[in-house]
Structures are given as C-alpha cells and as structure tokens.
Amino acid sequence: MLANYDLSGKRALVTGGAGGIGRGTVRAYLRCGASVAINDLPGSPKLAEVVAELTDEGHHVVAAPGDVGDPDDAPRMVSDAIDALGGLDYLVNNAGTPGTKAPIPPADFERQDEDFWNLLLNVNLIGPYRCTKAAAAALRESGGAIVNTASISAFGMGGSSSPYCATKAGLVVLTKEWARALAPDVRVNAIAPGAVDSDWMCRFPGLEESNSWTIPLDRIGTPTDYGEAILFLSAGAGYVTGQTLNVDGGLTT
C-alpha cells in the first residue's frame, strides 16, 4: 500500500527528476497533491517527455532544466524553480552520475583520472551543495525538508568506481552537516538505494542474475519503492533529521 499525505499547496523540486528514482519521487508527490518542479539536464528529451506526460494527466508540474554540476546553472535553476512554484517545501537532491558505462575496479587507478574525479565530485557532491545553498532560504521560510539520494556504495559495498563511492559517502556526511546547519527549521535526510530498476548509465553485467547479490526481499527496487521512502522522509518523519535510510530490500543486512 502506498503512503497518503495531504500535500495540497506543497511545492517540491526533484533534481534528476526525469530519471528512474526521480520519476518515482515526482509521482509520489503528485499522487499526494503537491506541485513539482522537475529538474534534469538542459535539452534532455526525457525531461520534455515526462513534463508533457504528467501535464496531460492533469498534474501541476514545471520543467526546471539545469546542470547541477555547473556552479552558475545550478543556483539559477533552483531560483527559477522556486519562482515558478511560488516557494519551496521539499528539495530532493537526486541527480547523480557514475561517469562510466562499466564499473571501474578499485585497482584501475589510471581510469580514475582528474577529469573523472572532477565530474563525479561536481555532479554528485557539490551539485547537492549548490542546490541546498540556493534553496535554503525558501526552505527555512516554509519549514521544509531535504532528501539526498546517496547509495549503499557509501558503506564499503563497492560500486561503479571508488570516486563514485567516495561522493556518496560524502553525501551521507553532508546530510548530517546540513541537518545541523538548517535545524530547527529544515530537516535533512538521505536514502541509500541498493539495486535500482532504472536506466542508470552504468551496468553491472551478470550481477543482477548471479548469486553474488543476495537480496532478502528477492527483487530489485523499483522507482516507486524509492519514491515512497523519499516521500516518507520529507512529508512524514517529523522527528527525523541527519539520517540515511538504506532502501535496499535488506541487501546490507
């Protein structure tokens, strides 16, 4: 059963909102009656598609194109989204990139070069900082909440690359830092997804089908599963801040 909050009059911005977890989150907010600004990369056909689809269904959504990895574009995008929505109650820092189509083993230092590090730090770690900074005043005014999308790779489970794991571990720490920074007005939490049924750029060939991942709940997480957890941490969970919730079907147990 899906959670049901009355979010009429509430306003959310979801970065990377045209992707898998992003769409699941956008749909969760819309189901509860919120208005949503959907961010994704400028020129993304997926963004135009999802905005058209949801508008046709009668929802109040606005497109918020912008690159969270760009120090100028990210605050501009957040500010435009806040103007379009008339304020902000929830910010979901969900945009992220593995920067590679195939996993880079920890020992392959050559491929973890400066450009690779810079891309991942910029999008996955400084991106959420930029958006949080730009949204802080509006969220303080509304008494809102932030949810960051981290990853179980933050906890030494391995991931698409060591820099990727490091950015997600950084985001877990920043979730605590920002929870203190913005308290008592704004709560800040994170989810750490495990396996995700999405178009994520990096594939782990054979892994999903093999026995090397034992997921107690015996299935890969859907965008709806992740959207529900983000909805709970932002619209519910009123006494929870600074926490990262593993949403992984029990994979890390």
Ligand SMILES: NC(=O)c1ccc[n+]([C@@H]2O[C@H](COP(=O)([O-])OP(=O)(O)OC[C@H]3O[C@@H](n4cnc5c(N)ncnc54)[C@H](O)[C@@H]3O)[C@@H](O)[C@H]2O)c1
């Ligand atoms: N897929 C996984 O296995 C997995 C596991 C753990 C955590 N995550 C995290 O979940 C989040 C969402 O990933 P997903 O699985 O839905 O994948 P996805 O690829 O479907 O969605 C990611 C979205 O972010 C957008 N994006 C990328 N760079 C951006 C930028 N600079 N500015 C704005 N938008 C940008 C992409 O265009 C895409 O639509 C990411 O932060 C990812 O790190 C994913």
